[in-house]
Amino acid sequence: MFMQLLGNKEEEEQTGDPALKELKNVRVTCRICKGDHWTTKCPYKDSMPPLTDNIDGDKKQDQAGQNKQEAPASKGAKYVPPSMRGGAERGKGESMKDSRRDEQATIRVTNLSEDARESDLQELFKNFGTISRIYLAKDKQTQMSKGFAFITFLHRGDAARAIASVSGFGYDHLILNVEWAKPSGTQP
Numbered sequence: 231m232f233m234q235l236l237g238n239k240e241e242e243e244q245t246g247d248p249a250l251k252e253l254k255n256v257r258v259t260c261r262i263c264k265g266d267h268w269t270t271k272c273p274y275k276d277s278m279p280p281l282t283d284n285i286d287g288d289k290k291q292d293q294a295g296q297n298k299q300e301a302p303a304s305k306g307a308k309y310v311p312p313s314m315r316g317g318a319e320r321g322k323g324e325s326m327k328d329s330r331r332d333e334q335a336t337i338r339v340t341n342l343s344e345d346a347r348e349s350d351l352q353e354l355f356k357n358f359g360t361i362s363r364i365y366l367a368k369d370k371q372t373q374m375s376k377g378f379a380f381i382t383f384l385h386r387g388d389a390a391r392a393i394a395s396v397s398g399f400g401y402d403h404l405i406l407n408v409e410w411a412k413p414s415g416t417q418p
Contacts, residue, residue, distance in 0.1 A: 335362075335383040336411040337393055342366075343402040346375045354401065355381055359388025380411055 260267055263274045339351070348366050355361060362384050367376040383389040389410075397408040 335386045335389045337381050337383075337389050338378060338409055338411040339381060339396070340378045340407045340409075341404050342375055342377050342379060342406070343404055344374045344377070346379070346402065348379075350402075351379055351381060354396065355392055358383070358392040358395065360384045 257266065258268060259265065260272045261269045262272045265272065265274075269275065346366065348364050351364050351366060352361065355364075360383065361381060363382040364379065365381075366379040368374065369376060381389075381392070383392070393408045393410065396406055399406050399408075
């Protein structure tokens, strides 16, 4: 067995990366006590608060922030509840959209075959107008259609034309029944 050495340690140090040379001279210091160990291993971490290097800079930034808007939380607080943040004068829930869908343009299609897919319904109803949502009810285990679907159009007129045209239409050897969907809060 023969071993050929291509270089030695002295040559590597001479041609080494300058960034690596800088890292060799860096000493790890603790943020809490400035000792020669990692902060997580600091024996004083429970008894000493962390040291801040630029206390004056923090105070100036805090004063500038208070001039822009009054912050009700103290300097040491980390979490500010949304009701106390800037822009909280809007009132409760005004930033949230109405979670209830516009059900005015939703139709219910029944008597669908088990093989029906959302893409099939898209193809069937896209000629009547822009569709915003298609929900095809499927069995959780078999992923087969349960025989009905809800289709929401952007405009109520498009939905009315779809009801008039497709109701009674033969599709996949079945006659489709199309009607206005009842609001989700009421039972059929």
